Amino acid sequence: MRTIPPALAERLAGAATTLATCFVARLADGTVMGFTDHDRTLMVDGVACEPASGFDRSVAGRGADFAVGEEEIAGALTSDRITEADLADGRWDGARVEVHLVDSSEPEARMPVRTATLGEAVRADGAFRAELRGPAHALGQPIGRVFTRTCDAALGDARCGVDLSTFTTAATVTAVDAAGRITVAGAEALPERWFAGGTATVTAGPRAGFALAIADHFPEDGATVLVPWRAPATPLEAGTALALVAGCDKRFETCRDRFANADAFRGFPHMPGQDFVFSYARGDGDDDGGVLF
Known part of the structure; x- marks a missing residue:
């Protein structure tokens, strides 16, 4: 049962109310923004919640399971602090959103309504709509290991153990074409597809920390071309400094030959496949499991 603060309860008991909803968004990069x-x-808590931002909140819905729910926030891209480029580039992904019910005539009289994580954001015609995922949503996600032939560790994490600094290359953007392909200088010595599946992170300037997932990498006319999985809404400018991290396709051969990390491989390369499941004993077969006697 939710306890309403006495100051707000007194206001609610009056003949008229002056209620407003405030949203405090805490982005992953440390930026804090307030809207109402x-x-x-x-x-609210020392955060100025600005008006005329177009922010609005839907009716909240709840279920007995761990589903996302029916609550969402929506708004127009009218605030200088909420741009379509930031939404498209994922700057708002995973942001923590605190929803407060506030007496607008006395903001100190307020009640926290919900804390959630910003989910999928849909953008269209200068507006956006995003779902709010509550803490219970995390309990509905699959956990544990998946038994596959490929590795289920992330390159460079504690389970992998690869030192990423050894496989990071400094490069500089020289051009970006209409298809979003990025030409860089500084990585010409590395073989084709070395960065496929890796990342490119901006290391300096106003976009420092912005990262792109790389789908493909190949040489072209003496330069290095990177193909991102999704082109950024605002293209990188020529001269942008990047840190390129080698890609890993999660195969045992790559772990062994590229990273010399076979002992830490977290997959099961010799696990039988579907052909084994549907096989049957034959009179002319060895059927010894591959064991030599």
């Missing part, structure tokens, strides 16, 4: 559906700025 009221017509003037309201302060």
